[in-house]
Amino acid sequence: MSRPGPTLCPAVKRIFLVACVAAVAALGAQPPPPAARQELDFWLGDWEVFVDGKFDGTNRIERVLGGAALIENWHDADGHEGKSWFYFYPPENRWKQVWVTDAGGVKEKALTGRLPNGAVQFRGEVQLRDGRNILDRTTLTPLADGTVRQVIELSADGGANWKKGYDAIYRRKKLP
Numbered sequence: 616m617s618r619p620g621p622t623l624c625p626a627v628k629r630i631f632l633v634a635c636v637a638a639v640a641a642l643g644a645q646p647p648p649p650a651a652r653q654e655l656d657f658w659l660g661d662w663e664v665f666v667d668g669k670f671d672g673t674n675r676i677e678r679v680l681g682g683a684a685l686i687e688n689w690h691d692a693d694g695h696e697g698k699s700w701f702y703f704y705p706p707e708n709r710w711k712q713v714w715v716t717d718a719g720g721v722k723e724k725a726l727t728g729r730l731p732n733g734a735v736q737f738r739g740e741v742q743l744r745d746g747r748n749i750l751d752r753t754t755l756t757p758l759a760d761g762t763v764r765q766v767i768e769l770s771a772d773g774g775a776n777w778k779k780g781y782d783a784i785y786r787r788k789k790l791p
Contacts, residue, residue, distance in 0.1 A: 652682030657757035662785040
């Protein structure tokens with residue numbers, strides 16, 4: 616989750632649009648297998664997100680394109696938002712993600728681990744404002760009580776050491 620910054624510039628919007636078009640084109644080549652379509656089902660729905668027990672925002676995860684993609688709609692407690700597309704990439708038999716925020720943040724990740732507890736792990740590279748690139752690793756873990764834990768870790772040394780940057784619990788929104 617990114618924090619306040621400049622609005623999304625036209626160049627970033629174009630990058631996001633191109634990435635989405637490329638994802639849709641790749642998905643049109645062959646549909647993901649049924650098991651892959653359900654791999655992220657635990658994360659579907661409307662969520663309230665908490666960090667250290669404090670409300671941090673809301674997130675809505677929707678299945679689209681017959682399960683070939685998910686759309687994430689993040690709104691943080693400060694009024695900022697982010698969106699991402701998760702799409703299944705058949706040639707690599709894995710999910711990929713493109714994440715963009717209204718603060719200008721952009722990152723791309725790919726599934727790198729399917730863990731025994733049902734968790735999934737994504738990894739990618741993020742460019743910092745000073746031009747340096749660091750690694751970003753996100754783990755989504757479904758918990759027994761129906762919540763989901765999201766941990767985002769960062770590494771500035773090529774993955775030798777990781778520092779937790781975000782650790783949140785997703786609780787399903789209660790219906791009115």
